[in-house]
Amino acid sequence: MQIYLPIAEVSVNAFLLLGLGGIVGILSGMFGVGGGFLITPLLFFVGIPPAVAVATSATQIVASSVSGVLAHLKRRSVDLKMGLVLLAGGLVGAALGVLVFNYLKSLGQVDLLVKLCYVVFLGIIGTLMFIESVNAIRKSRRNAPVKRRNHNWIHGLPFKMRFRVSGLYISVIPPLLVGLSVGVLAAIMGVGGGFIMVPAMIYLLSMPTKVVIGTSLFQIIFVTAFTTLLHATTNYTVDIALAVLLLIGGVIGAQFGTRIGTLLNAEQLRILLSLMVIVVCGNLALGLLLQPDELFSIGAVGGH
Amino acid sequence: MRAILALFLFFAAPLMAEEVVLGLSKKNVSITANFDGSEILIFGAVKRETPIIEDPPLDVVIAVSGPLQPLTVRRKEKRFGIWVNTESVEIDAAPSFYAVATSAPFREALTDVEDLRHKVSIPRAIRSVGAPYNVQDSAAFTRAVIRIRTENGNYQLRENAVSLDQQTLFRTSIDLPANLTEGDYETRIFLTREGQVVSKFETVIGVRKVGLERWLYTLSRQQPLLYGLLSLFIAVTAGWGASTLFRILRQG
Numbered sequence: 001m002q003i004y005l006p007i008a009e010v011s012v013n014a015f016l017l018l019g020l021g022g023i024v025g026i027l028s029g030m031f032g033v034g035g036g037f038l039i040t041p042l043l044f045f046v047g048i049p050p051a052v053a054v055a056t057s058a059t060q061i062v063a064s065s066v067s068g069v070l071a072h073l074k075r076r077s078v079d080l081k082m083g084l085v086l087l088a089g090g091l092v093g094a095a096l097g098v099l100v101f102n103y104l105k106s107l108g109q110v111d112l113l114v115k116l117c118y119v120v121f122l123g124i125i126g127t128l129m130f131i132e133s134v135n136a137i138r139k140s141r142r143n144a145p146v147k148r149r150n151h152n153w154i155h156g157l158p159f160k161m162r163f164r165v166s167g168l169y170i171s172v173i174p175p176l177l178v179g180l181s182v183g184v185l186a187a188i189m190g191v192g193g194g195f196i197m198v199p200a201m202i203y204l205l206s207m208p209t210k211v212v213i214g215t216s217l218f219q220i221i222f223v224t225a226f227t228t229l230l231h232a233t234t235n236y237t238v239d240i241a242l243a244v245l246l247l248i249g250g251v252i253g254a255q256f257g258t259r260i261g262t263l264l265n266a267e268q269l270r271i272l273l274s275l276m277v278i279v280v281c282g283n284l285a286l287g288l289l290l291q292p293d294e295l296f297s298i299g300a301v302g303g304h
Numbered sequence: 305m306r307a308i309l310a311l312f313l314f315f316a317a318p319l320m321a322e323e324v325v326l327g328l329s330k331k332n333v334s335i336t337a338n339f340d341g342s343e344i345l346i347f348g349a350v351k352r353e354t355p356i357i358e359d360p361p362l363d364v365v366i367a368v369s370g371p372l373q374p375l376t377v378r379r380k381e382k383r384f385g386i387w388v389n390t391e392s393v394e395i396d397a398a399p400s401f402y403a404v405a406t407s408a409p410f411r412e413a414l415t416d417v418e419d420l421r422h423k424v425s426i427p428r429a430i431r432s433v434g435a436p437y438n439v440q441d442s443a444a445f446t447r448a449v450i451r452i453r454t455e456n457g458n459y460q461l462r463e464n465a466v467s468l469d470q471q472t473l474f475r476t477s478i479d480l481p482a483n484l485t486e487g488d489y490e491t492r493i494f495l496t497r498e499g500q501v502v503s504k505f506e507t508v509i510g511v512r513k514v515g516l517e518r519w520l521y522t523l524s525r526q527q528p529l530l531y532g533l534l535s536l537f538i539a540v541t542a543g544w545g546a547s548t549l550f551r552i553l554r555q556g
Binding site: 003004009010060063066067068073108109184229232243244252255284291296297299 | 444485
């Protein structure tokens, strides 16, 4: 069944979109990631204009994060105070990101920027995850204990604040900066940024792992909601019809994904995810490196 | 005497009343949620008060043009090992959709001079005033627009696609692709003899988003904040609804 998307102005198979949402939902349920970093490139492959894909993925992430954060609130594994500090940085970052996005759109370089961001970040994260999970498997075989640093340069910074839920007494500058950079990425790449924020919270802020996912989801809801509004009011690129199809597939897929996830071993899961991230990254990188079939592209005047 | 008669016929020919009586299978194309392209049947008859002139024979040229839009065409070049958009040319007005159907090979049905006057062929339908001084081959950019849009079915040149019976009844069908832009689709029908236009008829096919598509599109442009909030409301409700629903299912 073909469906005409009113904002993207393309006709796409509705089941394909439901399926895409479903697959990303299953993956996000399995791995505990938002899936924004997968859905945006997948939308490029289907033929959705990149600007619409980025703006609409942000809407879809709001839905999946709400669904996730409700579960975490019940378990009391959300540090609201830390979430609010991250959010303050995130909102500023998102505004900056949309400014950069719109400026590059007027130069005709937005596709390049979005794709480059994806290649770089997916490449780094995919490789790191792969190495880390291979090491983890080796260690678990040898039964070696995993070390965690508790003190680093971050504890020397001023403006200290107490975060009771996380059991931390640290400066507000690092969480603000983490929030800011994730906000910029959220606006440019159409992702929640969980795949960057989660490692940053664990390794830079030394937050306890049990509150990390809930807190990042809490922050992501507001940053992506803000991004959605900014894209909707400045670029008119949020496609509700597309978002609805993706999130129907997504929320259903996520529930199944969570069950599949419990059946598999955690390290194997991470290796699978990292391989998938590397494949998506490689595919996008090839598109930039190989000579395209068509050197010319048509765009609207003035970037609108 | 014969020369005078020929001269008389020559001058009389363009004035001779050969008029188009047109029919369209639909005056309006509605873009609905499940819009998947459309076909428009354009048919008609030639009304005349005088006997049919057998030689030279009559030809029919039909041109359907979507709304004109300014475009930016960009060219990629290899910089630092990757393919990057570099030069760009602005095209003043290019139709979002353009189809030409003729009853004979295009050049036989319409001479170059008449094409220039009425702007019928695809390259002539695109208006490009000038390119920036730093772009050498601006024509390549216009050709790229035609090539890209011909490949995805937005520009069509269909020679011998108009069937013409006894120089009176003609018909053709135009395929409108799924990625159609809203607007007034100007439809022109030319009757020609020896490539000269003897009669011209114009009408408009309206292409409109209707129903939900119309409503959403208008809302996103006129009330963007409200539209954004609506998207968020749907997203939050769906997220909350799904987790609640599945929790109930698990418990029940």
